[in-house]
Amino acid sequence: METSRYQQTRFIVLWGGLKNILLAGLKIIFGIIGHSHGLLADGVHSLSDLIVDSVVIVASKFSNKAADEDHPYGHGRIETAATVFLALILAFAAFAIIINAFITIAAVHINTVPTQIVLWIALSSIALNELLYFWTKQVANQIKSRLLMTNAWHHRSDSFSSIAVALGVIGTWFGFPKLDAIAAIIVGLMILKMAWDFGWHSIRELVDTALNIEETEKIKLFIKDIPGVKAIHQLRTRSIAGSIFCDVHVLVDPSISVSEGHYIGQEVDKRLIASFPDITDVTVHIDTEDDELINPSYNLPGRNTLQKILKKHWQNLLPETAIETAVFHYLDGKITIELKLPMEFSHQTDLETKLKEITATESFITDIKIFYYK
Numbered sequence: 001m002e003t004s005r006y007q008q009t010r011f012i013v014l015w016g017g018l019k020n021i022l023l024a025g026l027k028i029i030f031g032i033i034g035h036s037h038g039l040l041a042d043g044v045h046s047l048s049d050l051i052v053d054s055v056v057i058v059a060s061k062f063s064n065k066a067a068d069e070d071h072p073y074g075h076g077r078i079e080t081a082a083t084v085f086l087a088l089i090l091a092f093a094a095f096a097i098i099i100n101a102f103i104t105i106a107a108v109h110i111n112t113v114p115t116q117i118v119l120w121i122a123l124s125s126i127a128l129n130e131l132l133y134f135w136t137k138q139v140a141n142q143i144k145s146r147l148l149m150t151n152a153w154h155h156r157s158d159s160f161s162s163i164a165v166a167l168g169v170i171g172t173w174f175g176f177p178k179l180d181a182i183a184a185i186i187v188g189l190m191i192l193k194m195a196w197d198f199g200w201h202s203i204r205e206l207v208d209t210a211l212n213i214e215e216t217e218k219i220k221l222f223i224k225d226i227p228g229v230k231a232i233h234q235l236r237t238r239s240i241a242g243s244i245f246c247d248v249h250v251l252v253d254p255s256i257s258v259s260e261g262h263y264i265g266q267e268v269d270k271r272l273i274a275s276f277p278d279i280t281d282v283t284v285h286i287d288t289e290d291d292e293l294i295n296p297s298y299n300l301p302g303r304n305t306l307q308k309i310l311k312k313h314w315q316n317l318l319p320e321t322a323i324e325t326a327v328f329h330y331l332d333g334k335i336t337i338e339l340k341l342p343m344e345f346s347h348q349t350d351l352e353t354k355l356k357e358i359t360a361t362e363s364f365i366t367d368i369k370i371f372y373y374k
């Protein structure tokens, strides 16, 4: 069923492409032969449509390629870059048409009026575009495709472009020689709008524009509901050729193990991708304290330094393995230490007091917890 939907879409889009090949050729040739700015501009419009459609097809093939070593984020941006490049070409063509038309309008004498063939080509273009509009719309309704519906409306806007040309030509015959150039300006503006719609979205993507506030808020609420997540901050999103990449800091209970924290991170990743079809990549950073504004534990000593300090203070009190297997909790700019000791140490009643003497000189150590094992 899905393939037949795809085949139907491809079939009708192919016909749209054939229409553009035919019309681009006829309009450009007869625009020049028939001395019509409007028809020539309309020909450039058809050519632009043709190029846009081909680039979209080719680029989407390319950008679907999986990520590899030199493109670890995938190839989606190839499509985006191609789109921007194309939009610039379209904008350039549109400006050329508009400027040219203005030069003609500014000229004192216009001694060439478009010939009859120009009108016939414009009328055929209107007929062909309307035909494709109704046909595409019917299929779009049948298979409920928004993509095809957009396509159908594009055919209709193409026929408006040719209507402007036809009216311009008729106008020149009735003593308004500048109407043809005015039609060219209208068509030029249509191409410019196409370039804008096509390119703006991609430029926003290239500068890593985030999702809108509502969508971001939806993702935030979703993550906060995942078991084990206490709070989140720094959710960042960006899109690559229609896929959403996001990274987020997730606050978990500071007393859980590293592996449980990692498990929660995996859960966030898994559930986001399952529930938001556009999200394809999630990076989760696990926080044990809120470091959004301040990072209190940033300057505390690491394990190696800390163990040297502990050995210096405790070498006569504890076996070396107890220090080596100590668990350190970094929280609020302080460190608490968990020690695991063999059961026989539990008989030394003053051990805890002696160990805690360290907090007098090493002020960042706030608490020592001792666990005895058999």
Ligand SMILES: [Zn+2]
Residues within 6 Å of the ligand: 045, 046, 049, 154, 157, 158
């Ligand atoms: Zn068009």
Ligand SMILES: [Zn+2]
Residues within 6 Å of the ligand: 233, 234, 249, 250, 285, 287, 290, 291, 292
């Ligand atoms: Zn954080």
